[in-house]
Amino acid sequence: MPIPVCKHIVEQLAAEYPDEWRKAHNPSGGGPETEAFIRRLAWVLHSTVDARFGLNGKRGNYSDISDDVVNWIGEGPGHDPATGKPVTVIDVIGGAGGPDPRPMWMPFSDLPGPGGWVRPEPVGGSGSGGGGTPLPAPPQPAPGPDLTPVLKRLDVLMEAVAVLRSRVDAVSEKLDIIRDDADIASHESTQAAIRASEIKTQIENLPASKPAPLYVGRFPKPFGGSTEVVLTPKE
Secondary structure, eight states: OOOOOOHHHHHHHHHHOHHHHHHTTOTTTOGGGGGHHHHHHHHHIIIIIOTTEEEEEGGGOTTSBOSSEEEEEEEEEEEOTTTOOEEEEEEEEETTTSSSOEEEEEEOSOOSSOOEEEOOOOOOOOTTTTTSOOOOOOOOOOOOOOOHHHHHHHHHHHHHHHHHHHHHHHHHHHHHHHHHHHHHHHHHHHHHHHHHHHHHHHHHTSOOOOOOOSEEEEEEOTTSOEEEEEEOOOO
């Protein structure tokens, strides 16, 4: 299962126990005071959220407790040396030991060494879960608008676009056919014009000839014999 995100619990305990928060991981404080906040947080997480939350033994040393991280056992990039189980170390104090620490929730994506999982001990005196009282759940975001009608209209629009695209493809195919026919007709007309020009040139270059006679015949003479008569067209 995914590790619960519990930044809101870190924020709430930091607000309720400002002195413990201020001294957490503070080198100038020294001693158990620097561990007070992380022990309280680990117990609250362990007892009210999930028992897999615990304290972290630095580099597998169960006696040296980290002041600004908690440990989640069961999955993660690290391992608990005693059980061999995987663990995830989660940083909960940004800028720990500095003048302006801030609540955070950042699981480590890698772990250079082992992380010892340490079971937290009960810590009382907290009105937000220190004695086992469940903490409020983090605020849930307001539900967004119902987009179902919009999505349905988009589906209808996409179907209409698909129909139009198919019609455009059909028209484009017909235009390609018409364009090919036009190219063929243009080529044939060009060839016909060339042939007509050649025939005209041939006719114009024919040799000139006299017109043929309209009639050629012989007429008899009154006193015998005949004479040849040739009728030609008038020029």
